[in-house]
Amino acid sequence: MTGQLDAQLQQALADRLLALADDEVILGHRDAEWTGHAPILEEDIAIANLAQDEIGHALIWYQLREDLTGRDPDETVYFRDASAYRNVQMVELPKGDWAFTMLRQYLFDVYERLLLDRLVASTHAPLAEAAAKIRREEIYHYRHTSTWVERLALGTEESHRRMQDGLDRLWPFAAQLFVAGPGDGALAAAGIFPDLSELQQAWEATVRPFLEQAELTIPQAEPLTVGRERHTHWLPILLGEMQVVARVETPETAW
Amino acid sequence: MPDTEWPRYEVFKQDRPNRPHEAVGTVHAPDPEMALLNARDVFVRRPACHSLWVAPQDQVLTMTALEMELNPAWAEETVPEDAPVRTFHVFTRQHQRRTMVAATHVGQIQARTHREALRKALEQGEFTDRPVYLWMIVPADAITGSREEDVESLFRPAEEKHYRDQSYYSGRVFDKKALKRREREVA
Amino acid sequence: MSAFPRTPNTRPLPNVGLPTDPDYEQRLAEFEARIEAGEKIEPGDWMPYEYWRQLVRMISQHAHSEVVGMLPEGAWITRAPSLRRKLILLAKVQDEAGHGQYLYHAVETLGVDRGTLIHQLLEGKAKYSSVFNYPTLTWADVAMIGWLVDGAAIKNQTMLAHCSYGPYSRAMVRICAEETFHYKQGKEAITLYAQGTPRQRRWAQDALDRWWWPALMMFGPHDKDSPNTPALMRWKIKTKSNDTLRQEFVNEIIPELMAVGLEIPDPDLRYDEETGNWLIGPIDWAEFWQVIRGNGLMNQARMAARRQAHEEGQWVREAVEAYARRHQARQAPEKIAA
Numbered sequence: 105m106t107g108q109l110d111a112q113l114q115q116a117l118a119d120r121l122l123a124l125a126d127d128e129v130i131l132g133h134r135d136a137e138w139t140g141h142a143p144i145l146e147e148d149i150a151i152a153n154l155a156q157d158e159i160g161h162a163l164i165w166y167q168l169r170e171d172l173t174g175r176d177p178d179e180t181v182y183f184r185d186a187s188a189y190r191n192v193q194m195v196e197l198p199k200g201d202w203a204f205t206m207l208r209q210y211l212f213d214v215y216e217r218l219l220l221d222r223l224v225a226s227t228h229a230p231l232a233e234a235a236a237k238i239r240r241e242e243i244y245h246y247r248h249t250s251t252w253v254e255r256l257a258l259g260t261e262e263s264h265r266r267m268q269d270g271l272d273r274l275w276p277f278a279a280q281l282f283v284a285g286p287g288d289g290a291l292a293a294a295g296i297f298p299d300l301s302e303l304q305q306a307w308e309a310t311v312r313p314f315l316e317q318a319e320l321t322i323p324q325a326e327p328l329t330v331g332r333e334r335h336t337h338w339l340p341i342l343l344g345e346m347q348v349v350a351r352v353e354t355p356e357t358a359w
Numbered sequence: 360m361p362d363t364e365w366p367r368y369e370v371f372k373q374d375r376p377n378r379p380h381e382a383v384g385t386v387h388a389p390d391p392e393m394a395l396l397n398a399r400d401v402f403v404r405r406p407a408c409h410s411l412w413v414a415p416q417d418q419v420l421t422m423t424a425l426e427m428e429l430n431p432a433w434a435e436e437t438v439p440e441d442a443p444v445r446t447f448h449v450f451t452r453q454h455q456r457r458t459m460v461a462a463t464h465v466g467q468i469q470a471r472t473h474r475e476a477l478r479k480a481l482e483q484g485e486f487t488d489r490p491v492y493l494w495m496i497v498p499a500d501a502i503t504g505s506r507e508e509d510v511e512s513l514f515r516p517a518e519e520k521h522y523r524d525q526s527y528y529s530g531r532v533f534d535k536k537a538l539k540r541r542e543r544e545v546a
Numbered sequence: 547m548s549a550f551p552r553t554p555n556t557r558p559l560p561n562v563g564l565p566t567d568p569d570y571e572q573r574l575a576e577f578e579a580r581i582e583a584g585e586k587i588e589p590g591d592w593m594p595y596e597y598w599r600q601l602v603r604m605i606s607q608h609a610h611s612e613v614v615g616m617l618p619e620g621a622w623i624t625r626a627p628s629l630r631r632k633l634i635l636l637a638k639v640q641d642e643a644g645h646g647q648y649l650y651h652a653v654e655t656l657g658v659d660r661g662t663l664i665h666q667l668l669e670g671k672a673k674y675s676s677v678f679n680y681p682t683l684t685w686a687d688v689a690m691i692g693w694l695v696d697g698a699a700i701k702n703q704t705m706l707a708h709c710s711y712g713p714y715s716r717a718m719v720r721i722c723a724e725e726t727f728h729y730k731q732g733k734e735a736i737t738l739y740a741q742g743t744p745r746q747r748r749w750a751q752d753a754l755d756r757w758w759w760p761a762l763m764m765f766g767p768h769d770k771d772s773p774n775t776p777a778l779m780r781w782k783i784k785t786k787s788n789d790t791l792r793q794e795f796v797n798e799i800i801p802e803l804m805a806v807g808l809e810i811p812d813p814d815l816r817y818d819e820e821t822g823n824w825l826i827g828p829i830d831w832a833e834f835w836q837v838i839r840g841n842g843l844m845n846q847a848r849m850a851a852r853r854q855a856h857e858e859g860q861w862v863r864e865a866v867e868a869y870a871r872r873h874q875a876r877q878a879p880e881k882i883a884a
Binding site: 129133136137139140141142143144145146147148149152153155156159160162163166177178181182201202203252254255256258259260262263266345346348349350352353357358359 | 613616617620622623624625626627628629630631632633636637639640643644646647650660685735738742743745746851854855858859860861862863864865866867868869870872
């Protein structure tokens with residue numbers, strides 16, 4: 105499988121897989137923070153599902169990357185500092201309120217679902233197979249979070265205000281999902297990974313009318329277009345917590 | 360504003376095609392769509408499920424045989440002449456075994472009210488081949504159900520969450536490399 | 547829906563019989579004959595007030611325990627040392643929420659709504675298992691809770707699956723089927739740590755030292771100090787006494803803990819050849835009652851966390867309900883006539 109890729113494409117794919125996996129593991133961490141603290145018992149169960157799904161997806165992407173690079177998923181997660189992470193800033197922001205959480209999840213789920221729709225046709229078979237598997241869950245995520253976004257945006261005055269605040273905060277960050285890395289052009293040309301600017305158009309064509317129909321106003325803010333190597337100070341704080349147990353032992357230690 | 364835990368919905372789960380729906384419990388939800396999603400998260404954390412129905416709890420008539428016996432007036436009601444005939448799903452409990460379901464779908468009945476449906480079920484004898492301890496009468500038009508095309512996204516993913524299943528834990532202890540090999544096998 | 551009446555002789559549901567009812571003795575005899583014959587009592591069936599009261603008390607405490615029980619382990623989800631352990635712990639804490647959900651459903655069949663019960667919990671008026679008022683100090687505590695605390699819980703729940711009240715029994719059957727995973731994952735992890743690095747071994751022993759006695763207290767006071775037991779057993783709400791279950795548990799778990807090289811923190815522990823029982827030293831019941839009365843290490847923090855979640859969730863619950871009212875108003879099917 106990997107033999108079909110030249111060294112340059114292989115590196116580009118490994119980088120992209122790291123970006124996919126890091127997004128999911130950090131978002132999964134933020135979702136997991138709600139477990140036991142959700143607005144109602146049924147949502148404790150639902151949000152724990154989202155967190156498990158995202159972390160499960162991260163594991164799949166890390167494993168595909170391991171096939172290319174030999175890097176162990178746990179070592180990648182637990183023994184890397186913030187500067188080596190390649191997630192977007194949107195997922196590392198603190199969990200906020202339920203409006204912020206559902207909106208962030210929605211913006212991410214639309215991106216992920218549209219991405220997976222394209223990835224199932226990837227010329228790189230392992231990627232296409234993994235995408236098909238993950239996509240089933242993402243169809244559910246999209247249904248769950250769009251249901252929530254619509255209800256909170258059109259619920260009460262307070263919930264609407266909280267949703268608008270959340271959108272004002274998140275909207276500029278969402279643009280970073282579509283910032284191409286150095287190898288992404290070559291991946292798109294080889295049909296391995298979709299073109300990110302086309303993906304962004306599809307994303308906007310989905311989220312804009314949906315949010316507007318939910319009576320939310322899309323903010324006119326400067327989009328975040330920095331690369332994925334740039335982080336907020338929230339990431340090292342998050343990693344400090346996430347890695348605290350694993351780092352008392354060597355990466356070889358079994359847990 | 361008074362606090363709320365949201366209304367309750369009865370949940371009926373069908374494990375496999377061609378198996379009856381079974382009453383598994385309730386979820387709290389603000390509306391039917393969220394009730395369906397909540398039912399999925401609460402009752403389908405593990406396989407298997409092929410279909411879920413949810414119905415507002417206050418639109419489901421639940422009655423026991425003993426309750427009917429001690430209060431024969433249960434059957435009395437005035438049904439308006441022009442009340443429309445509706446379809447009611449009938450669920451019964453006909454055993455005393457230890458199970459995790461309250462009642463099982465046995466069929467449907469055309470009637471104008473819940474109580475009329477139950478009266479007809481008793482008169483016709485179609486569902487009373489064995490003693491019935493518990494009845495649930497659910498109007499078809501109160502049910503929100505998952506669709507055939509939801510099976511992949513709502514129910515199949517639980518099949519891959521092996522770590523939720525006790526059989527995943529073999530009792531053996533693995534070092535990191537052995538564990539990694541095993542994880543890939545399981546996946 | 548009715549609140550939880552605290553005053554005896556207030557009929558909570560039409561099917562609940564009071565000792566002052568003219569037909570009480572006859573109904574009670576029929577009721578006890580049904581239980582004796584192994585029949586399940588279903589919602590709507592005649593039941594004596596005391597049976598109803600004991601069920602509401604027991605099931606609601608059990609439900610609260612599951613919900614509060616999310617907190618000690620939930621605190622470690624973000625710190626789980628591998629992705630696999632993180633997934634396992636998430637699934638486990640998720641199950642606890644699910645088990646609380648099933649159990650609240652069982653109480654709801656007795657005419658007491660969940661909002662009332664949660665209100666009582668948050669006001670500090672409801673009990674829950676004292677074991678969750680202890681802190682989780684290292685990662686190994688999470689594994690030890692799985693093996694020891696869930697192991698003890700399974701003993702109790704397996705017994706309660708035989709309960710005469712249908713909805714409680716069904717909730718227990720569902721819970722037992724899921725809970726075995728909790729126990730097994732904990733045992734797997736502790737077995738690994740007990741043979742692992744020096745720190746892992748230290749953590750495993752330390753976790754056993756701190757959780758051993760609280761786990762044994764989970765079975766409740768000795769039979770002679772348990773006033774509810776005779777009624778509970780006569781009506782088959784419980785089918786085994788606290789001391790019987792505790793003895794079964796220690797007999798099963800002590801050899802397993804010893805087999806992985808852990809030391810039981812009980813200087814008086816001895817094996818009785820004649821009966822085949824492991825005999826434990828005295829339990830510190832003063833500590834047990836202190837924790838029950840709210841003076842455990844974590845009582846206040848647990849309730850503060852639950853209250854905060856509830857209060858911060860209020861606008862959410864209201865918002866989606868407001869949305870539902872507006873969007874469903876157009877096609878609300880008729881409700882059943884009472």
